[in-house]
Amino acid sequence: MPIAHTPTTVPVIVDEAKCIADKGCTVCVDVCPLDVLRISDLTGKAYMKYDECWYCMPCEADCPTGAVTVNIPYLLR
Amino acid sequence: MDEIKDGLTEVSCDVLVIGGGTAGPMAAYKAKRRNPATRVVLLEKANVKRSGAIAMGMDGLNNAVVPGYATPEQYTKEITIANDGICDQAPVYKYASHCFDIIQELDRVGIKFQKNENGDFDVKKVHHLGSYVLPMPNGDTVKKALYRQLRREKVLISNRYMATRLLTGRDGQIAGAIAINTRSAEFLVLRAKTVILCAGAAGRLGLPQSGYLWGTYENATNSGDGYAMAYHAGAGLANLECYQINPLIKDYNGPACAYVAGPFGAYTANSEGNRFIECDYWSGQMMQEFYNELQSGKGPVFLKLNHLHSDTVGKIEAVLHNVERPSRGRFHENRGTNYRERMIEMHISEIGFCSGHSASGVYVDEFARTTVPGLYAAGDMASVPHNYMLGAFTNGAVAGEHAADFAQGIDLPEYDPGDVSREQARVLAPTKREDGIPPNQLEYKTRRFVNDYLQPPKVTAKMKLGQARFVEIRDDMENAMVVRDAHELMRSLEVASILDCAEMAAFASLFRTESRWGLYHHRVEYPEKNDDEWFCHSILRQQNRQMTAEKRPVAPYIVPIDESERSAYDRQRIRQQA
Numbered sequence: 001m002p003i004a005h006t007p008t009t010v011p012v013i014v015d016e017a018k019c020i021a022d023k024g025c026t027v028c029v030d031v032c033p034l035d036v037l038r039i040s041d042l043t044g045k046a047y048m049k050y051d052e053c054w055y056c057m058p059c060e061a062d063c064p065t066g067a068v069t070v071n072i073p074y075l076l077r
Numbered sequence: 078m079d080e081i082k083d084g085l086t087e088v089s090c091d092v093l094v095i096g097g098g099t100a101g102p103m104a105a106y107k108a109k110r111r112n113p114a115t116r117v118v119l120l121e122k123a124n125v126k127r128s129g130a131i132a133m134g135m136d137g138l139n140n141a142v143v144p145g146y147a148t149p150e151q152y153t154k155e156i157t158i159a160n161d162g163i164c165d166q167a168p169v170y171k172y173a174s175h176c177f178d179i180i181q182e183l184d185r186v187g188i189k190f191q192k193n194e195n196g197d198f199d200v201k202k203v204h205h206l207g208s209y210v211l212p213m214p215n216g217d218t219v220k221k222a223l224y225r226q227l228r229r230e231k232v233l234i235s236n237r238y239m240a241t242r243l244l245t246g247r248d249g250q251i252a253g254a255i256a257i258n259t260r261s262a263e264f265l266v267l268r269a270k271t272v273i274l275c276a277g278a279a280g281r282l283g284l285p286q287s288g289y290l291w292g293t294y295e296n297a298t299n300s301g302d303g304y305a306m307a308y309h310a311g312a313g314l315a316n317l318e319c320y321q322i323n324p325l326i327k328d329y330n331g332p333a334c335a336y337v338a339g340p341f342g343a344y345t346a347n348s349e350g351n352r353f354i355e356c357d358y359w360s361g362q363m364m365q366e367f368y369n370e371l372q373s374g375k376g377p378v379f380l381k382l383n384h385l386h387s388d389t390v391g392k393i394e395a396v397l398h399n400v401e402r403p404s405r406g407r408f409h410e411n412r413g414t415n416y417r418e419r420m421i422e423m424h425i426s427e428i429g430f431c432s433g434h435s436a437s438g439v440y441v442d443e444f445a446r447t448t449v450p451g452l453y454a455a456g457d458m459a460s461v462p463h464n465y466m467l468g469a470f471t472n473g474a475v476a477g478e479h480a481a482d483f484a485q486g487i488d489l490p491e492y493d494p495g496d497v498s499r500e501q502a503r504v505l506a507p508t509k510r511e512d513g514i515p516p517n518q519l520e521y522k523t524r525r526f527v528n529d530y531l532q533p534p535k536v537t538a539k540m541k542l543g544q545a546r547f548v549e550i551r552d553d554m555e556n557a558m559v560v561r562d563a564h565e566l567m568r569s570l571e572v573a574s575i576l577d578c579a580e581m582a583a584f585a586s587l588f589r590t591e592s593r594w595g596l597y598h599h600r601v602e603y604p605e606k607n608d609d610e611w612f613c614h615s616i617l618r619q620q621n622r623q624m625t626a627e628k629r630p631v632a633p634y635i636v637p638i639d640e641s642e643r644s645a646y647d648r649q650r651i652r653q654q655a
Contacts, residue, residue: 003515003559031127033298034291035237035259035564038078050564052290054297055404058127072408075289076328
């Protein structure tokens with residue numbers, strides 16, 4: 001049976017204008033306990049690849065440029 | 078990243094610590110301090126900088142035994158009573174005697190504890206009998222301070238490696254562990270003289286009411302891997318039927334923090350705004366009253382702060398919105414909840430295993446030794462009841478020091494290479510399929526059945542139905558699960574841990590045919606506590622590939638409990654006013 005994809009709105013938002021992942025920064029990807037963030041091959045910026053967020057906030061707290069915002073996942077909001 | 082690669086590396090060490098959250102870093106640090114020649118490896122599924130239950134920090138110590146406020150004897154007595162008498166006191170007493178040293182050590186490395194105007198530690202009363210709560214004003218720096226110490230001691234840290242199974246030697250002693258890289262699926266065989274399991278709670282066992290798999294009370298990385306690994310290595314697990322169930326902010330599913338707000342005058346109230354429990358300290362008996370109130374016409378239940386002065390509420394907010402679970406401020410803001418105006422709706426958590434708050438853990442003695450030679454456990458997954466963060470630090474230290482000494486006197490045990498190839502085959506099986514069931518669906522179904530059939534009030538027929546469903550899911554997991562990258566592979570291994578824990582929860586709950594620990598083990602057909610038959614631990618273990626359970630006597634008390642004191646925690650409900 002083929003696998004379908006269910007759309008979800010992800011809680012972690014990255015401001016691409018502020019994100020410096022294209023200059024080699026990987027802080028948010030490194031600190032996420034659930035390991036859900038990645039750097040996009042397309043844009044060179046960080047994004048939330050897996051919707052598996054504990055809304056714990058190290059990604060936001062440790063980002064050197066304040067590019068990351070953690071929202072409460074919609075199901076809990 | 079995430080592409081599945083072939084690879085197998087082998088390393089050797091004296092002390093292997095699995096889990097870099099709270100107990101683990103302290104165990105690794107203390108092993109190295111005890112003997113700098115000790116080769117210590119700290120393995121972490123995430124990143125030690127931000128992992129485990131205290132990834133963002135902690136707002137206070139819930140069980141500090143500080144001279145002048147409490148004695149180790151008083152604390153041991155309180156925890157024995159809070160845990161309904163089923164308590165080997167030696168590890169609790171050991172903790173209580175050593176934890177002040179750890180507090181002072183943490184204070185020295187920069188984790189400041191609240192002091193009063195005289196410069197003494199500012200201990201608050203939250204428990205039923207004694208005073209043990211010590212606020213940490215800069216509790217957001219805990220992980221950073223620990224990390225600095227690990228770097229200084231040159232502990233070898235391996236981030237993003239998930240241990241999947243322990244290796245044992247010919248005589249059943251520990252010989253190391255097998256791990257995979259969570260971003261490449263490459264294998265790492267860690268040969269070790271001793272292993273300290275610090276893998277945290279089984280927090281992804283029940284499904285939160287929100288239905289969001291990751292909206293758990295515990296850090297959602299804590300999927301019970303340590304419990305599963307200990308089980309497969311043949312270790313005994315104690316009192317797993319004594320579930321963790323906590324009173325939380327509804328939907329947000331984080332702690333309402335009566336421990337923080339209580340000393341300022343906040344309390345748990347029903348919908349009429351009235352108190353209904355004597356004491357906000359989390360115990361099974363308190364949770365039973367909480368549950369009763371939720372189900373009653375006076376439900377739901379709230380945390381009440383709106384009677385406090387605005388400045389006082391501000392002080393509470395400054396703690397609750399910045400430490401431990403800082404996103405809670407955002408949650409309240411979305412719903413327009415201002416603590417000054419409205420009570421905060423509460424609910425009860427999903428079930429889990431966590432001795433940090435209850436007693437369900439891998440059985441350990443006062444040296445943090447499990448029943449497997451060379452294998453230690455500390456923190457939320459070891460059986461020292463109600464041990465919280467300071468227990469993880471203190472018992473982690475005990476484990477690290479003992480393991481360093483033990484490792485000095487023995488040779489590196491041999492392991493069976495067949496165990497490694499069999500484990501590689503098990504782990505990689507879902508990567509060999511083109512088609513099948515993804516891990517998240519297997520996980521959702523398992524955890525929904527945990528809610529349907531295992532959460533209290535516990536009913537025999539329901540738990541047996543749950544067991545039948547788990548067997549079906551296991552068949553699907555072993556024969557039809559599919560994963561497409563290394564990240565999903567990590568999730569698939571977590572599903573296996575979750576399913577193991579679900580089966581253990583059902584088995585242990587069916588074994589104990591009485592009710593004990595309030596809501597944690599409320600069995601509808603056996604509503605009474607039965608001390609004649611069940612004043613004992615239950616020990617679950619794997620024998621000849623079968624799950625078994627047996628009774629183990631409670632060790633004779635070191636600190637005697639008077640008959641009149643035993644029921645102190647049974648009287649949680651506020652008596653009707655005349």
